[in-house]
Amino acid sequence: MKDKKGPLVVLEYPGGKGGGMTSKRYQEQVLDAVLKDFYTQMKETRGxxxxxxxxxxxxxxxSTKQWFRDHGIPLLYYxxxxxxxxxxxxVWHELKRLLQLLPHPPTTVRGLQDAVRDAWDSLPIEDINKHVNHMQNRVEDVLAAKEGHIRY
Incomplete structure (x- = not known):
């Protein structure tokens, strides 16, 4: 979102067989815990x-599609x-670049989580805006390619 950095969510799940990101975890940890309130704030200020x-x-x-319908949050086709x-x-690329610049890479999960949060907080809004601002050109390029592949 231009001129606004959304909240960063560090997801918690066990991994391994059956332990990946499920709809239930996504709805609980992202949609209910963070997105619902953030979306409401953005809708109030931006329409x-x-x-x-x-x-x-x-x-x-x-169930996730139903969650969005139940909360009146329209989705952009992707x-x-x-x-x-x-x-x-x-933006993830920018975040990874900041992490690579750390003088001492984290050695624990908690240390990595803290480093990612710090990098997110320090990521300038201008870095986010430059990618948002280029979206119109990307959409036009994709439409012009008519099913071709474009690399950025």
């Missing part, structure tokens, strides 16, 4: 807005396998 997410199974499940169409992918 009508759409929420964008990728097509991960936990994002596209029936083409499958199109990370170039989501500015957050470029």
């Amino acid at each position: 009508s807005i759409l929420f964008q997410q990728d097509s991960a199974p936990s994002h596209t499940s029936k 083409p499958p396998s199109s990370p170039d169409m989501n500015p957050i992918e470029r």
Whole structure:
């Protein structure tokens, strides 16, 4: 979102077989815990807005789609396998760059979580805006390519 950095959510799940991100975990840890209030704040200050997410199974499940309908949050269509169409992918790159610049990489999970939170907090809004500002051009390029592939 231009001129606004959303809250960073460090997800908690066990991993391994059956321990990945599920619809239930996504709804509890992201949608209920953070997005609902953030979306309400943004809607009050900016008017009508759409929420964008990728097509991960936990994002596209029936129960997650129902969650969005129940909370009146409209979704922006996101083409499958199109990370170039989501500015957050470029922002993640910026975040990783900040982590790589650390003089002492974290050696614990807690240390990594803290380092990621600190990097997110220090990420300038201008770095986010530059990726959001380029989205119009990316959409136009994709439409012009007519099913071709564009690399950024």
